[in-house]
Amino acid sequence: MSDKKDYRLQTRLIHGQFRSKKWDYNHQVVPPMSQSATFRLEGASRGATGFFRFACDRINPDREVPIYIYDRLDEPTRGMLEENLAEAEGAEACVCFATGMAAISAALGVLCQAGDEIVAHRVLYGCTYSLMQNWLPRMGIKTTFVDFNDPDAVKRAITPKTRVLYAESPVNPNLELVDLERVRALLGDAEDRPQLVVDNTFATPWGQRPMSLGADVVVHSLTKGLGGFGTDMGGAVLTREPLRNLLLMYRKDFGGALSAKAAWTFLVHGLPTLATRMSTAQKTAGVVAEWLQAHPRVKRVSWPGLASFPQRALAEKQLRTPSGEFAPGTMIYFEIDDPEGDGERGGRMMDWIAQSAYSITLAVSLGQVKTLIEHPYSMTHSALSDEDKRKGGLHPGGIRLSIGLEDPADLIADLEAALAHA
Ligand SMILES: Cc1ncc(COP(=O)(O)O)c(C=O)c1O
Numbered sequence: 001m002s003d004k005k006d007y008r009l010q011t012r013l014i015h016g017q018f019r020s021k022k023w024d025y026n027h028q029v030v031p032p033m034s035q036s037a038t039f040r041l042e043g044a045s046r047g048a049t050g051f052f053r054f055a056c057d058r059i060n061p062d063r064e065v066p067i068y069i070y071d072r073l074d075e076p077t078r079g080m081l082e083e084n085l086a087e088a089e090g091a092e093a094c095v096c097f098a099t100g101m102a103a104i105s106a107a108l109g110v111l112c113q114a115g116d117e118i119v120a121h122r123v124l125y126g127c128t129y130s131l132m133q134n135w136l137p138r139m140g141i142k143t144t145f146v147d148f149n150d151p152d153a154v155k156r157a158i159t160p161k162t163r164v165l166y167a168e169s170p171v172n173p174n175l176e177l178v179d180l181e182r183v184r185a186l187l188g189d190a191e192d193r194p195q196l197v198v199d200n201t202f203a204t205p206w207g208q209r210p211m212s213l214g215a216d217v218v219v220h221s222l223t224k225g226l227g228g229f230g231t232d233m234g235g236a237v238l239t240r241e242p243l244r245n246l247l248l249m250y251r252k253d254f255g256g257a258l259s260a261k262a263a264w265t266f267l268v269h270g271l272p273t274l275a276t277r278m279s280t281a282q283k284t285a286g287v288v289a290e291w292l293q294a295h296p297r298v299k300r301v302s303w304p305g306l307a308s309f310p311q312r313a314l315a316e317k318q319l320r321t322p323s324g325e326f327a328p329g330t331m332i333y334f335e336i337d338d339p340e341g342d343g344e345r346g347g348r349m350m351d352w353i354a355q356s357a358y359s360i361t362l363a364v365s366l367g368q369v370k371t372l373i374e375h376p377y378s379m380t381h382s383a384l385s386d387e388d389k390r391k392g393g394l395h396p397g398g399i400r401l402s403i404g405l406e407d408p409a410d411l412i413a414d415l416e417a418a419l420a421h422a
Contacts, residue, residue: 009088009206009322010275016084016267021065022076033264034077039068055248071260073252078263084271085226085236088205089218093244095251096236096263100201100221101127102256103235107219108132109254110246111195112163114140119157119194121148121167121178123392126376126383128168128199133383145388148178154186158194168199169210169318173376173400174333174393175202175302177311177318184214201225204367206278207327208319217243222258225330225367227270228277232262275321277369280405281330287408288401288415292334297419299335299397304328331366332401333376336422343396345422346375350399352421357414359406366402371411376400 004012020031041047050067054074068075078096086094097103108131112118120132122145132143146153148167158165165187169178180198187193197217198210204225210218220226222234235258237247251257282305289303301308304315305328319327338345353373354362363372364380374380377389377396384394403411 013084013088013206013274014272016080016087016271020080020083022079022083030268031077031080031264034075034260036075036260037071039070041069055245055252072255072257074248075260077260077267078258081258081263081267081271082236084267085205085220086238088271088274089200089238090205090209090211091218091238092241093247094236094238095244095247096222096234096258097251098235098256098258098262099233100219100223100235101131103219103221103237104128104199105131106247106250106254106256107197107217107237107239108136108141108164108166110243110250111197111217112136112141115161116141116163117159117161118143118164118166119154119162120145120165121171122146122388123171123174123176123381123384123394124166124168125172125199125201126381128166129381129388130383132166147391148183149176151182151186154183158186162194164197165194166197166199168202169208170202170304170329170331172199172202173331173381173398175304175329175331176393177304177314179314180210180213180215180318201367202331203319203327203329204274204278206274206321207282207329209322211238213318216240222262222266222270223365223367225278226274227266228273228367228369229265229269230365230368230370231269232265234258234262234266277405278327278330279321281403282328284406284408284411285330285332285403286328288403288411289332289334291412292332292415295416295419297337297422299337302333303331330403332403334399334401335395335397336399336419338395338397341396343375343377346377346397346399349418349422350375352418353414357418359410360401360414360418366400368402369405371404371406372402374400 050069082094120143144157146157167178195216198215200218201221201224218238220236292298293301321327353360360371360373364374
């Protein structure tokens with residue numbers, strides 16, 4: 001077989017490793033779904049070798065057959081997904097978890113301990129913010145929130161105790177970008193420097209590979225664009241080889257492993273259709289963003305492909321498919337004209353969509369084949385304080401749209417009617 005590295009990501013996402021030692025029969029075209037909490041051991045020595053090997057060394061995946069012991073440690077379907085996700089993200093290692101939040105908790109859990117500090121961008125997905133604000137302090141880990149687009153503020157926030165710099169880019173929900181190479185440059189090259197952790201959920205590896213821009217660790221909610229169909233929850237941590245074993249040990253002891261059934265849907269449906277789904281939805285996002293921008297009831301539209309996008313040059317640098325095309329993505333954030341400033345108009349628009357729209361669904365989550373709309377101020381980002389919301393540019397009139405695979409004309413017709421009811 002010719003070298004799979006010569007093939008484009010769109011093709012590699014469909015065929016993955018092609019042959020995997022994680023499964024014995026090489027003749028199935030679709031990888032089978034494993035459903036076994038525990039594995040029969042043909043003797044105590046096999047069990048002992050399995051436990052000895054687990055999270056201790058790395059077997060050569062092309063030559064050696066793994067010894068499976070118990071699902072929470074390792075299992076074949078999830079293992080195949082991990083191989084393919086690592087390939088897509090350009091990472092040496094991938095460890096999958098039950099949800100995106102479990103993956104984020106694990107990434108921070110292996111990098112930080114009591115007394116350490118995190119510096120995070122001031123706008124984050126609400127539950128990530130809540131994890132840092134409400135739970136990590138109970139374990140003695142403090143987070144300082146700053147504007148990552150102000151390098152002096154980031155430098156001032158870093159102390160000798162800082163172990164992690166954490167950001168989403170594009171940021172949920174307002175699509176602001178963080179200049180990852182600039183932030184990475186602030187960290188220097190000392191062996192014990194803080195690690196840059198980036199949530200790449202919005203862009204997916206099809207639209208951006210943060211490790212090539214300096215990130216040490218990438219986290220994903222697989223529930224979103226990577227999963228694509230909204231049927232299962234999952235999360236992934238991608239990184240360099242030395243962290244793999246720590247992440248496996250963390251998953252073994254804290255739990256939160258991705259189920260084989262969910263892994264199978266990401267492996268068989270999500271990854272192989274990623275490039276096609278993303279490029280189609282992205283084209284539609286462009287049409288919808290341009291239309292919204294011209295609408296008199298819309299004050300501001302944020303989509304990285306618009307000429308008016310304030311960080312357009314950075315967008316063109318960071319948001320690229322593996323073949324080099326500009327990938328502004330499938331998410332739109334827009335503000336409706338809300339002179340009262342109380343979010344009432346957004347609420348009316350949302351209610352109309354919930355009751356009367358056919359092509360747009362009022363629901364949180366994103367990255368699915370169905371177009372979803374939500375109100376971050378009162379929903380996904382309600383955990384942020386009013387002050388953090390204001391400083392981060394989140395307004396009561398802000399609306400987040402996750403574009404799916406519907407015909408753009410239908411989405412526009414429903415949006416037009418909804419805006420007329422705002
Ligand atoms: C950017 C981002 N990261 C992480 C998560 C958490 O993922 P999950 O819901 O799979 O735990 C979400 C969920 O909305 C998200 O939007």
